[in-house]
Amino acid sequence: ERKAALAASSGPGATSDGHKVPLLANVGGPADVPAAVEAGAEGVGLFRTEFLFLDDSKKAPSEEKQVESYRKVLEAFPEGRVVVRVLDAGADKPLDFLTPADEPNPALGVRGLRSLLDHPDVLRTQLTALAKAAEGLPVYLEVMAPMVADRTDAKAFADACREAGLRAKFGAMVEIPSAALRARSILQEVEFLSLGTNDLAQYAFAADRQVGAVSRLQDPWQPALLDLIAMSAEAAKAEGKSCGVCGEAASDPLLACVLTGLGVTSLSMGAASIPYVRATLAKHTLAQCERAAAAARACDSAEEARVAAQAVLSGE
Numbered sequence: 093e094r095k096a097a098l099a100a101s102s103g104p105g106a107t108s109d110g111h112k113v114p115l116l117a118n119v120g121g122p123a124d125v126p127a128a129v130e131a132g133a134e135g136v137g138l139f140r141t142e143f144l145f146l147d148d149s150k151k152a153p154s155e156e157k158q159v160e161s162y163r164k165v166l167e168a169f170p171e172g173r174v175v176v177r178v179l180d181a182g183a184d185k186p187l188d189f190l191t192p193a194d195e196p197n198p199a200l201g202v203r204g205l206r207s208l209l210d211h212p213d214v215l216r217t218q219l220t221a222l223a224k225a226a227e228g229l230p231v232y233l234e235v236m237a238p239m240v241a242d243r244t245d246a247k248a249f250a251d252a253c254r255e256a257g258l259r260a261k262f263g264a265m266v267e268i269p270s271a272a273l274r275a276r277s278i279l280q281e282v283e284f285l286s287l288g289t290n291d292l293a294q295y296a297f298a299a300d301r302q303v304g305a306v307s308r309l310q311d312p313w314q315p316a317l318l319d320l321i322a323m324s325a326e327a328a329k330a331e332g333k334s335c336g337v338c339g340e341a342a343s344d345p346l347l348a349c350v351l352t353g354l355g356v357t358s359l360s361m362g363a364a365s366i367p368y369v370r371a372t373l374a375k376h377t378l379a380q381c382e383r384a385a386a387a388a389r390a391c392d393s394a395e396e397a398r399v400a401a402q403a404v405l406s407g408e
C-alpha cells in the first residue's frame with residue numbers, strides 16, 4: 093500500500109486542497125542531480141557549494157572549475173528554481189585558506205558569510221562563476237548566504253552580488269536566532285529567506301549539532317524552534333516574500349505538514365525524502381496543516397508536539 097501511495101505520488105508538491113508547496117532537493121554537486129530529477133524535485137532548494145572547495149584546503153577552486161560544476165546543476169532544471177548557497181566554511185567545515193585555525197569556539201567564530209566578507213576575492217570569484225554558469229540558461233537562479241546574523245550582513249551580501257553583476261534573486265539563510273527575531277529588517281535587503289533548521293536549532297538551544305549527548309535539544313519538533321520558524325515565515329508574508337526550509341526538518345513528512353501550516357513556502361530536502369513528503373502533504377488540507385501547527389506550538393516538548401500534530405492530521 094505504501095509502495096502504491098508513493099508510486100501515485102508525482103507532480104508538484106501541494107496540499108489536498110491545492111495549496112502549492114514546491115518540493116526541492118538539497119544537493120552537494122552534479123553527482124546528486126540524477127537522484128533529484130528521479131524523485132521529481134521541482135528544483136534545487138539548497139546547493140551546498142562547499143564540497144567543491146573541500147578538495148583542496150590550500151586554495152579556492154578556479155573560476156573555470158566552479159563554472160563547470162555550477163552549470164551542470166543549473167542545466168538539470170530548465171525552467172526550475174535553483175538556490176545556490178555561497179561557500180559555508182568554518183566550524184565543521186574548516187578550510188585552511190579561509191577560516192581561522194585557532195578559534196576557541198569555531199561554531200561561534202568566523203564561519204559562513206563572515207569568512208567570505210573577510211575574503212572578498214573568494215566571494216567575488218564565486219559570484220562571478222555563478223553569473224557565468226547561468227548565462228543563456230532559462231533557469232531561475234537564486235543565491236543565498238549562510239549564517240546571516242543581521243541586516244548589516246544581508247546588505248553586505250546583496251552589495252557583493254550586485255557588484256559581481258549577478259542577475260539573480262539574493263537571499264539570506266535564517267540559521268541564527270537573531271535573524272529570525274529581526275527577519276523583517278533583513279528582508280529590507282534581500283528577496284527571500286531560507287531556514288537552515290539544523291544550525292537554527294544548534295544556536296537556539298546552545299546545543300552543538302555534532303554532539304550526540306545533546307541531541308534531544310536538536311529535535312526539530314522543539315516548540316521554540318517552531319516559534320522561530322513561524323516568526324520568519326510571518327515576516328516574509330508581511331513583506332510579500334518567500335520563506336523556505338532547507339534543513340533536515342523538511343524531510344520529516346509530518347513535520348513538513350506542520351511547516352506548511354506555519355507559513356513556510358517551499359521545502360528542500362535530500363532527494364530520497366521527496367516522495368514521502370509529497371504523498372503526506374497531498375493527504376491534508378492547508379487548514380489541517382495550520383491546525384496541526386497551532387497544536388504543536390501549544391506544546392511544551394518535542395515529543396508532545398509530534399503527538400499533537402499527528403492527532404490533528406489523522407483526524408482524531
Ligand code: PEP
Binds near residue numbers: 288289290
Ligand atoms: C542548516 O543549517 O540547516 C543547513 C541547511 O545548512 P547545513 O546543514 O549545511 O549547515
Ligand code: MG
Binds near residue numbers: 288
Ligand atoms: Mg547551516
